[in-house]
Amino acid sequence: MLTFDENELQWAESIFRKIDAKMEKTLPRTKGVIPYRVENGKFENMVKKNICWWTNGFWEGLLWLLYSRTGKQAYREAAQQGETLLDGAFRNYPRLHHDVGFLWQLSAGLDYKLTGNSESRLRALFAASILMSRFNLDGGYIRAWNDYPDDDTSGWSIIDTMMNLSILYWASKELGDARFARVARAHADKSLHHHLRPDGSSKHIVVYDPQTGEELAERAGQGYACGSAWSRGQAWALYGFVISYHHTDKQEYLDASKRAANFFIASVQEDWLPRCDFRSPEQPVVYDASAGAIAACGLLELATLLPVEEGRCYKQAALHLLREMEAHFCDWNPDSDGILHYGSINYKEPEGRNRYLVYSDFFFTQAITKMLGSDLEIW
Ligand code: GLY
Numbered sequence: 001m002l003t004f005d006e007n008e009l010q011w012a013e014s015i016f017r018k019i020d021a022k023m024e025k026t027l028p029r030t031k032g033v034i035p036y037r038v039e040n041g042k043f044e045n046m047v048k049k050n051i052c053w054w055t056n057g058f059w060e061g062l063l064w065l066l067y068s069r070t071g072k073q074a075y076r077e078a079a080q081q082g083e084t085l086l087d088g089a090f091r092n093y094p095r096l097h098h099d100v101g102f103l104w105q106l107s108a109g110l111d112y113k114l115t116g117n118s119e120s121r122l123r124a125l126f127a128a129s130i131l132m133s134r135f136n137l138d139g140g141y142i143r144a145w146n147d148y149p150d151d152d153t154s155g156w157s158i159i160d161t162m163m164n165l166s167i168l169y170w171a172s173k174e175l176g177d178a179r180f181a182r183v184a185r186a187h188a189d190k191s192l193h194h195h196l197r198p199d200g201s202s203k204h205i206v207v208y209d210p211q212t213g214e215e216l217a218e219r220a221g222q223g224y225a226c227g228s229a230w231s232r233g234q235a236w237a238l239y240g241f242v243i244s245y246h247h248t249d250k251q252e253y254l255d256a257s258k259r260a261a262n263f264f265i266a267s268v269q270e271d272w273l274p275r276c277d278f279r280s281p282e283q284p285v286v287y288d289a290s291a292g293a294i295a296a297c298g299l300l301e302l303a304t305l306l307p308v309e310e311g312r313c314y315k316q317a318a319l320h321l322l323r324e325m326e327a328h329f330c331d332w333n334p335d336s337d338g339i340l341h342y343g344s345i346n347y348k349e350p351e352g353r354n355r356y357l358v359y360s361d362f363f364f365t366q367a368i369t370k371m372l373g374s375d376l377e378i379w
Contacts, residue, residue, distance in 0.1 A: 001303075001304065001306075001307070001308050001311065002300060002303045002304040002311065002315060002370075003308070004371055008319065008371065009371070009372070011323070012368050012371035012372050013372065015322075015326060015330075015368050016069065016365075016368050016369065016372060018330075018332050019066070019339060019364075019365055019368065020066060020069075020070060021332075021334065022332055022333075022334055022339060023062075023063075023066055023075075024072075024074070025334035025335070026043075026334075026337055027074055027075075027078055029042075029043075029337065030043060030059075030078070030337070031078075031081075032045070032047065032081070032085070033045040033047065033059075034046045034047050034051075034056050034059050034060075034082050034085055034086070035059050035337065035358045036049075036053060036055050036056075036357070036358055037338075037345070037355050037356060037357050037358070038336070038337050038338040038355065038356035041335075041336040041337060042336075042337055043337040043338070043358070047085050047088070051085070051086065051088040051089045051092060052089045052092050052095040052096055052097070054097065054099035054102060054103070055102070055357070055358055055359055056082075056086055056089065056103055056107075057086070057102045057103040057104060057105065057106035057107045058102070058106060058358045058359045058361075058362040059082055059358050059362075060079045060082040060083055060086070060106055060107035060110070060111075061105075061106030061107065061110060061362050061366075061378070062358070062361055062362045062365055063075045063076070063078050063079035063082070064076075064079050064106070064110035064111070064114060064376075065362070065365050065366060065369050065374075065376070065378075066365070067079060067114065068114055068369075068374065068376050069369055069372070069374065076114075076115070079107070079110075079111065080111060080117075082107060083107040083108055083111055083120065083123070086103060086104070086107055086108075086123075087123075089103060090123075090126065093130070094146075095146070096130055097134075097144065097145050097146060098131065098134055098142055098143065098144045098145070098158075098160075098161045098164050099160075099164060100127040100128075100130045100131050100164070100167070101127065101131055101163065101164025101165070101166060101167040101168075102163065102164060103127060104123050104124050104126075104127035104167065105124065105127070105164075105166055105167045105170070105378075105379070106362070106378070107120075107123075108120040108121070108123035108124045108127070109124040109167065109170065110376070110378065112124060113376070113377065114376070121174070124167065124170070124171070125171055125174065125175070127167055128167045128168055128170070128171035128180055129171075131164060131167060131168060132168065132179070132180060132183055135183045135186070135187065136154075136208075136210055136213075138210065138211050138212065138213060139155065139208045139209065139210050139211070139212070139213035140186055140187075140189075140190045140213045141157040141186075141187055141190045141191075141208055141213065142157065142161050142164075142183070142187045143155075143156065143157070144156050144157055144158040144160070144161055144205075145158075154210045155207045155208040155209060155210040155216065156205055156206075156207055156208075156219070157187075157190070157191065157194070157195070157205070157206050157207075157208060158204060158205050158206075158221065158233075159191065159195045159202045159203065159204055159233045159236050159237050159240070160204075160233065160236045160240075161187060161191070161240075162187075162188065162191055162236055162237060162239075162240020162241060162243070162244065163236050163239060163240045163243070163379075165184040165187060165188060165240065165243070165244060165247075166243055166247070166378075166379040168180040168181060168183055168184035169181050169184055169244075169247040169248075172184075181247065181248075184244065184247070185244070185248060185250070188240075188241070188244045188248075188253060190213070191240075192241070192252060192253070192256050194206045194208075194215050195237065196237060196256055196259065196260065199263060200259035200260055200262055200263030201229040201234065201260075201263050201267075201278070201279075202229070202230075202233050202234050202236075202237040202260060203218045203233075204219070204220070204221030204222060204223055204230050204233045205218065205219035205220070205221045206218060206219075207219055221233065222345070222346040222347060222348075223276070223277040223279075223280075223347050224276075224277035224279060224280035224281075224347050224348075225279075225280075227279075228277050228278075228279040228280060229263070229267065229277060229278040229279045230276070230277050230347070231264070231267075231274045231275060231276055231277060231278055231288050231291035231292075231295075232276075232288055232290055232291040232294065232344075234260060234263060234264050234267075234278065234291065234295070235264065235290075235291045235292075235294035235295040235298060236294065237256070237257075237260040238257055238260040238261045238264055238294075238295055238298040238299070238302075239257075239294055239295070239297055239298030239301065239379075240257075240298075241253045241254070241256040241257035241260060242254065242257035242298055242301045242302050242305065243301070243379045245257060245305065246301070246305065246379075254305070257298065257302060258302065261295075261298065261299060261302055261314060261317070263278075264278075264295050264317075265313070265317045268292075268321070271324060271328075272292075272320040272321055272323075272324040272325075273287055273289075273292070273324055273325065273328060273329070273342075274287065274288055274289070274291045274292040274295070274321070275287060275288065276288040276291070276344040276347045276353065277347050280347060284353075286344055286347055286353045286354065287329075287342040287343075287344065287353075287354055288342070288343055288344040289325055289329045289340045289341065289342045289343045289357075289360045289364075290340075290343040290344075290357055290359050290360040290363065292321045292322075292325050293321075293322075293325070293340060293360050293362075293363035293364040293366075293367060294359075294363045295317075295318075295321060296318040296321045296322050296363070296364075296367040297318075297363050297366050297367045297370065299314040299315065299317050299318035299321075300314075300315065300318045300367060300370045300371070301370075302314040303315035303318070318367065322364070322367055322368070322371075325340065325364070328342075329341045329342045330364075331356070337356070338356030338357075338358075338361065339356075339360075339361045339364065339365075340356070340357075340360040340361050340364045341354070341355075341356050342354045342355075343355050343356065343357035343359070343360040345357065366378065
């Protein structure tokens, strides 16, 4: 059970007001834009650049978070504009990937939950069906990507997929059809045994034999190296497994989330500002605020589902992450885009390090609204 004292609530309320104030200024600059990262103070627009890009639902999700708390029509209208633009991704079906969950759960899915829009319901159901079609029946996993330079990715599973399972749990309930949730559970079971290491750290990419499902190899992904601990992947595991627990009551998923959380908490340094990889050299310092924001959401969810006494350490860890990131990473300048600085796309690409990223803003805002008691069922 999750409760906060007066000071904690006042702090969250003051941060929410700052987010709202900055987003009100940002909205007029972002008409027709689906933002990804910030270049020279301005959001990069993915509508023409790559409408299928995996992050294209977070902007709409952020706007729905703001709408659900403020009721301001401008947020709703902008979220619905983004959702309509995203239809271009359906028309590019061969380029779609496992992140159809992120794309449509946070855009159409939240629109349907908040407004009852029947077209949005259809979009979210199409997305769930696309995700289902990526399940490899012989291998027992959801295929992550289609293309990767010079590689056959048919056997590739990534820990990130755990976050996309929500749309399958939702579709099962919505249609009264158990198959979607069955596939979600099958993928979660496989990931539990193959992605999570005994020490609680997570592999980013696991390569299976697509005919048998046998694990063939671990691959380095966006972290420092093969065998390291990419912090965003760790956060996807932490949050993804507790979401699967929420939908299934399966104890192993809760235990997996706690293992991932314990590893995250043990690995984050004294300053609570997450590095991009928990097993990278001390220098250069590469932060990943998105990992901190995602982890904070997962930790708050753990604290919600666990008895107070057991959940306390997870709640405290979430508060440390949020407060330190707010103090050191947040940018409240109304004239530039992006809120939470120091997110990293990929450890190995210097230009991908220490950036403003739309998904950092989404998860940071989600954590703050969760502290304020939001009952919006996002995942
Ligand atoms: N899901 C892709 C990433 O976390 O970068």
